[in-house]
Amino acid sequence: MKVMVIVKATPSSEAGELPSTELLEAMGKYNEELVKAGIMQAGEGLKPTAEGKRVVFRGSERTVVDGPFAETKELIAGYWLWQVDSMEQAVEWVKRCPNPMPEESGIEIRLVYQMEDFAENDPDGSVAASEDALRTTLALQSTVVQPYLFFSGRCEEALEFYQESLGAVVTMLMRFKDSPAPLPEDVVPPGSEDKVMHAAFRVGEMTLMASDGCGDRANFAGFRLSLSVQSEAECDRVFAALAEGGNIDMPLDRTFWSPRYGMVTDKFGVGWMVMVPCAEPQG
Numbered sequence: 577m578k579v580m581v582i583v584k585a586t587p588s589s590e591a592g593e594l595p596s597t598e599l600l601e602a603m604g605k606y607n608e609e610l611v612k613a614g615i616m617q618a619g620e621g622l623k624p625t626a627e628g629k630r631v632v633f634r635g636s637e638r639t640v641v642d643g644p645f646a647e648t649k650e651l652i653a654g655y656w657l658w659q660v661d662s663m664e665q666a667v668e669w670v671k672r673c674p675n676p677m678p679e680e681s682g683i684e685i686r687l688v689y690q691m692e693d694f695a696e697n698d699p700d701g702s703v704a705a706s707e708d709a710l711r712t713t714l715a716l717q718s719t720v721v722q723p724y725l726f727f728s729g730r731c732e733e734a735l736e737f738y739q740e741s742l743g744a745v746v747t748m749l750m751r752f753k754d755s756p757a758p759l760p761e762d763v764v765p766p767g768s769e770d771k772v773m774h775a776a777f778r779v780g781e782m783t784l785m786a787s788d789g790c791g792d793r794a795n796f797a798g799f800r801l802s803l804s805v806q807s808e809a810e811c812d813r814v815f816a817a818l819a820e821g822g823n824i825d826m827p828l829d830r831t832f833w834s835p836r837y838g839m840v841t842d843k844f845g846v847g848w849m850v851m852v853p854c855a856e857p858q859g
Contacts, residue, residue: 625645741818747783
């Protein structure tokens, strides 16, 4: 079952008093235990109601009320969402929580409605199906798509090249011989034990992944990596660096979407679009 665990507000939380270093550390350890136990799904602390607003509904009328709100005992200062086996389990976990306030305080546990609770009012299941679709959409909104490049035995050379030409930062590198689990027989070509099994590197704000692959032939057709830089001088430098040993597919020039734009395929066969972004279309 899913429960919402509500930390009730107190005079100190409404006054904006921040938790002590000791309480922050204790709460951090408590949250780690919740996560390790597979219970905690979300949790946040809330700022005082003085920084909030309340919308009052009266039929079609909507009235906005500025905080602070007077009913301290009815307010909340934070919450968790937990997945537990029973209400008894939730109570036991709450008892282990450090006192969240310097004064006497309370934590409330509330059951979260599940779609099956509304089955009587959703006889054909259409509302439940719609909710499932929304949950899928929400889950996809937090997914991350990252390019994964296979360099057919030249991964380490490529990483060094991108470090020099693009200022890339290699954040992780594992060789086949360092695999924590045995690899299937005949997967790694003979003599490839020192080749890169998996690597991650960062260019600007984007993280890419790379590998030598398992005998895969490098083929980067059908896509390009778009690289935006902040000045024309830097655009020229990066473009020239990527073009060294590679091919210029479209020389740098002014376009209606960028004051400086060009396309190049580097010596590893990876295609790039290098540009300076602009706020307004270029004439």
